[in-house]
Amino acid sequence: MKNNVKRELPAELMAALNYKGFESTDIGHPDIQRVAPKVHVTTGEDKVVDSIVDVVKATVKDGMTISFHHHFRNGDFVFNQVMRAIIDEGIQDLTLAPSSLTGIMNDMVVEAIKAGTVTNITSSGMRGSLGDFVSHGGLKNPVIFRSHGNRARAIEHGDIKIDVAFLGVPNADKLGNANGMAGKAVFGSLGYALMDAQYADQVVLLTDNLATYPNTPASIKQTQVDYVVKIDQVGDPDKIGSGATRFTKDPKELKIAQTVNDVIVNSPYFKNGFSFQTGSGGAALAVTRYLRQAMLDNQIKASFALGGITKPTTDLLAEGLVDKIMDVQDFDRGAAESMQSNPNQQEIDASWYADPDNKGAMVDQLDVAILSALEIDTDYNVNVMSGSDGVIRGAIGGHQDAATAKLTIISAPLVRGRLATIVPAVTTVVTPGDSIDVVVTEYGIAINPQRQDLIEALSHVPGVPVYTIDQLQQLAEKKVGTPKPLEFTDRTVAMIEYRDGTIIDTIKEVKD
Amino acid sequence: MEIKTTAIAGTLESSDIQIMLMAGQDGIQIDLESDVIKQFGNQIKQVITTTLQQLNIDNVKVRAVDKGALDCVIKARTIAAAQRALAQTTPAWEVL
Numbered sequence: 131m132k133n134n135v136k137r138e139l140p141a142e143l144m145a146a147l148n149y150k151g152f153e154s155t156d157i158g159h160p161d162i163q164r165v166a167p168k169v170h171v172t173t174g175e176d177k178v179v180d181s182i183v184d185v186v187k188a189t190v191k192d193g194m195t196i197s198f199h200h201h202f203r204n205g206d207f208v209f210n211q212v213m214r215a216i217i218d219e220g221i222q223d224l225t226l227a228p229s230s231l232t233g234i235m236n237d238m239v240v241e242a243i244k245a246g247t248v249t250n251i252t253s254s255g256m257r258g259s260l261g262d263f264v265s266h267g268g269l270k271n272p273v274i275f276r277s278h279g280n281r282a283r284a285i286e287h288g289d290i291k292i293d294v295a296f297l298g299v300p301n302a303d304k305l306g307n308a309n310g311m312a313g314k315a316v317f318g319s320l321g322y323a324l325m326d327a328q329y330a331d332q333v334v335l336l337t338d339n340l341a342t343y344p345n346t347p348a349s350i351k352q353t354q355v356d357y358v359v360k361i362d363q364v365g366d367p368d369k370i371g372s373g374a375t376r377f378t379k380d381p382k383e384l385k386i387a388q389t390v391n392d393v394i395v396n397s398p399y400f401k402n403g404f405s406f407q408t409g410s411g412g413a414a415l416a417v418t419r420y421l422r423q424a425m426l427d428n429q430i431k432a433s434f435a436l437g438g439i440t441k442p443t444t445d446l447l448a449e450g451l452v453d454k455i456m457d458v459q460d461f462d463r464g465a466a467e468s469m470q471s472n473p474n475q476q477e478i479d480a481s482w483y484a485d486p487d488n489k490g491a492m493v494d495q496l497d498v499a500i501l502s503a504l505e506i507d508t509d510y511n512v513n514v515m516s517g518s519d520g521v522i523r524g525a526i527g528g529h530q531d532a533a534t535a536k537l538t539i540i541s542a543p544l545v546r547g548r549l550a551t552i553v554p555a556v557t558t559v560v561t562p563g564d565s566i567d568v569v570v571t572e573y574g575i576a577i578n579p580q581r582q583d584l585i586e587a588l589s590h591v592p593g594v595p596v597y598t599i600d601q602l603q604q605l606a607e608k609k610v611g612t613p614k615p616l617e618f619t620d621r622t623v624a625m626i627e628y629r630d631g632t633i634i635d636t637i638k639e640v641k642d
Numbered sequence: 643m644e645i646k647t648t649a650i651a652g653t654l655e656s657s658d659i660q661i662m663l664m665a666g667q668d669g670i671q672i673d674l675e676s677d678v679i680k681q682f683g684n685q686i687k688q689v690i691t692t693t694l695q696q697l698n699i700d701n702v703k704v705r706a707v708d709k710g711a712l713d714c715v716i717k718a719r720t721i722a723a724a725q726r727a728l729a730q731t732t733p734a735w736e737v738l
Contacts, residue, residue, distance in 0.1 A: 519680050547657050547710020548678050610712065613681030 135511055135559045137635045140622050143272070144633065149625070152634040155534065155564045157486045165288035168331040170356060174305040177358045182336070185357050186215040189332050194293035195225040197330065199323035200254075201298075201459065204234045205315060205369030208298030208336050211361065213238045217247045227290050229281060229322035229480070230254035230525055234369075243269050252276060252290060255515065255525020264623050265521040267639040273522075273624040275515065278322060278458070279484025279491065279531035280629040285329045286481065289631065295330035297323045298364040299350065302337040306355025307348035310477075311470040313339040315365030318439070318466030320349045321458030324479035327354045338364045349477055371462035377419065378412035382543055385572045387416035389594055390500055390541050393568055393575060395424045396591045397584065399497040399537050402430050406498040407437040407532050410461040413541050417500055418442040425451050436492050437483070437528055439475075444468035447475060456492050458483040458528075484531035486629045493528075499535035503542045505556040508599045510563030510578050512540060513556035515626065518549045520616040520640045522624060526560055530629045533565035537584070544571040550606035550613075552576075552599065557616065559635040560626055569599065576602050617641040643698045649726035652711075652719035659711035661690070661719045663727040666703040670694055676708035689713050693720040696737045702727075 131139050133151030144151070179185050190196060196216070198209050209228075213235075216224070226248045231239060236259045242248040243263070252274040256264065264273055276284055284290045299320070300313030310320040315338070320327075327333050327350045334357045335350065344352075378384060390413070394400055406421070408414040419442060425431065434454040435443050441464030446452040448468070455475040460466040469475045484493045504524060505513040512533075515524040532538070542551045552569070567584055569576045574595035577585045589596050597605075618638035628634040645665040652660040672687050679686075686708055693716075694702060711719070725733060 518678065548682055548708075548712060549710065611682065611685055613678075614684065616680060 133632070133634065135509070135562050135634060137559055139633055139636060143622055149633045152562065152628045152632040155562055157630055160487070162287070162487045164286045165291070165329070167329050170332070174352060177306060177355065178304050178340070179357055179359050182211055182359055182361065183215045183219070185334055185359055186212065186219055189294045189334065190216055190219070190221055190224070192221055193223045195227050195291055197292045197295045197326045198228040199297055199320070199326065200228060200230040200232050201310060201317040201320065201323060202315060202365040202370055203232050205366035206232060206234050206298065207363050207365050208296065209235045210238045212296045212336070213242055217242055217245050222246050223249050225250040225252070227252045227292060229278065231256045231260060233258050236260040240268065254278060254281065254527055257523045261522035265637070265640050266642070267621060267623060269623065272622045272636070275526055275624055275626045277484070277526040277530040277629050278480050278528045279486060279493065280627055280631065282325050282479070282481035282485040283487045283629070284631065285325050286485065286487065287631070292326055292330035294332045294334060295326035296334050296336060297326060297350070298336045300337065300364060301339040301341045301345060302335045302358050303341045303343040303345035304358060305343060305352035306333070306335050306350065306358050307345040307352050308335055308337065309347055309349040311466065315363070315367045315370060316463070316466050317370050318460030318469045319457040319477045321478055321483060322480050324349060325481060332356045334359060336361050336364060338362060367463070371460070371466070378416050380412065382572045383413040384416055386541050386543065386570055387413045387420055389570050389575060390417045390539055391420035391424055392591055392594050393539055393570060393588060394421065394498055394537070395428070396588055397498070397537050398587060400428070400430065403433040404430070404497045405432055405434045405436065405495060406500070407435065407496055407535065408443070408500045409502055410438055410440055411502050414500055414502070415440060415442055417541070418446070422446055422451060436496055437532060439465040441465050441468070444472070444475065447472060456483070484528055493531045493534055496532065496535040498537045498539070499532040500539050500541055501529055501532060503540045503551065506540055506542065506552050506566070506569055507556040507563070508554055508603050510566040510569070510599060511556050511559045512561040512566060513558045515560050516558040516637055518557070520557055520618060522637060526626070530561045530565070533561045537568070538566050539568045539570055540566055541570045544573050544602065544606050545610050548610050550603070550610050552603045552606050554603060558626060558637055562628070562634065569602070571602060573602070573605060643728055645699070645702055645727045646729045647727060649723050651722035651726065654707060654709060656709045657711055657715065659706060659708045659716050659719050661723040662705040663723045664703040664705070666701045669700065670702055670704065672704040672706060674706045674708065678708070678710060685713070686716060689716045690720050693717050694724065697721070697724050697734055699724060
């Protein structure tokens with residue numbers, strides 16, 4: 131069977147897992163029944179425990195689903211300690227359902243799979259040794275990849291039923307009131323973890339900073355928490371994000387950023403009260419700088435900035451060029467500190483951010499989204515998940531979700547080394563071409579033919595050559611040559627959900 | 643042409659290729675390391691082989707470490723390494 135982005139899906143597996151193929155980016159207006167967690171009633175006097183092993187023994191059983199958040203990124207000290215205890219207890223057959231998996235967790239996950247402790251994984255992404263292990267068939271059951279908004283949807287639906295959530299926090303009081311802003315290893319918004327705190331049957335907080343009761347502001351509340359574990363250190367502050375944000379000097383990235391800015395400024399959306407989301411890459415950070423100047427020059431202010439927040443964006447807030455920041459995640463210390471000091475930087479959970487099955491998510495209100503890509507094809511489909519060798523090395527993040535913006539711009543170099551970024555067909559479809567409006571490269575832009583209004587608005591911008599996507603693809607191929615097609619086995623190692631829970635593509639085991 | 647000395651050209655910077663030529667007896671033998679070996683391995687070897695043949699080098703051991711170089715770069719580095727390996731002071735212009 132083929133879905134609506136022309137991907138052949140494995141019929142047997144689709145039936146076994148009760149999946150439908152991707153049809154449309156239109157969510158419609160279905161009526162949804164959400165689930166509710168089980169509550170073990172307590173007055174809260176006995177929540178504090180000293181030992182991870184004791185809390186693992188009390189909570190985790192064979193066959194359960196456990197979760198973590200990835201707000202500490204590569205500075206995470208919580209995941210590996212908890213997983214060590216779980217593996218050593220000999221627990222089997224767990225489903226691992228973190229908001230995402232970062233590099234520091236890779237080796238522990240591989241060990242847990244080999245020990246039979248983990249037999250299913252759902253995540254936003256994976257990279258490095260774990261991606262390699264899974265792509266070579268190391269996990270029997272396929273990994274399910276979900277965007278941040280889709281993870282929220284899946285938790286609310288009960289598709290992901292979390293039995294125990296282990297959530298590291300830089301502060302918490304004895305009953306579990308906690309936030310991500312104060313303490314040693316601060317990361318700002320707890321956006322992704324708030325879903326786990328709200329929907330898991332058992333919530334275990336781990337902290338190195340037991341605050342005086344009652345601890346405020348409380349992002350995670352005492353009404354949600356079963357245990358508070360005191361540990362030595364929850365994370366390495368230096369590895370959570372970059373201390374000082376780097377402004378790229380790469381002329382190619384600057385050219386791309388400048389062109390992205392030209393596209394935004396000449397679009398019908400650049401007017402007072404517009405909203406935008408940028409990523410954290412070098413080009414995205416540079417876009418924010420160009421956009422700042424354009425906003426000053428044209429006396430235009432934004433109503434809100436959304437998504438993963440960096441210091442250049444919080445600088446716009448401080449300067450009054452942006453009214454509000456709706457903050458699901460902070461990528462650097464500057465952004466995390468700003469959240470503590472500036473009341474106009476609102477912490478939002480993943481459901482509020484991007485859940486499609488909602489009474490209105492922030493992404494539905496978004497005007498402009500600037501996103502990156504590993505590959506884009508001539509149908510405008512985007513891959514952010516598998517490398518050019520077919521191996522898993524990426525994450526959906528909020529890509530599918532933010533791409534529903536009114537103007538979705540993909541910024542990417544035409545070629546990376548010897549690899550074309552614009553290709554006849556992407557290795558893995560993550561975000562459907564229907565969501566993508568403009569592709570920006572250092573050579574020029576391509577506009578999705580579905581957007582005649584943008585073709586008219588952007589066809590005569592000085593210094594911005596407009597090509598068809600086929601022309602850009604041919605230009606790339608002329609430079610690098612025609613690659614030999616990748617070889618895969620028939621075995622499915624991962625399935626990519628679209629944000630509505632249908633299957634947009636699968637990843638097969640690589641043949642070496 | 644005989645390889646007179648082991649010679650090297652190119653760097654390990656991205657988009658470059660480092661080519662090392664050593665004396666050999668058994669045709670053109672290429673040991674290639676590349677991140678894009680799955681997609682472009684054959685083509686990289688083909689460019690190196692053709693360039694060496696044009697320079698009349700028939701017996702040589704090649705060690706190539708590719709960092710995503712384009713064909714023109716691979717050819718240029720191969721010619722430079724060959725010129726050094728043959729201890730030539732002027733390029734073989736007719737091949738360029």
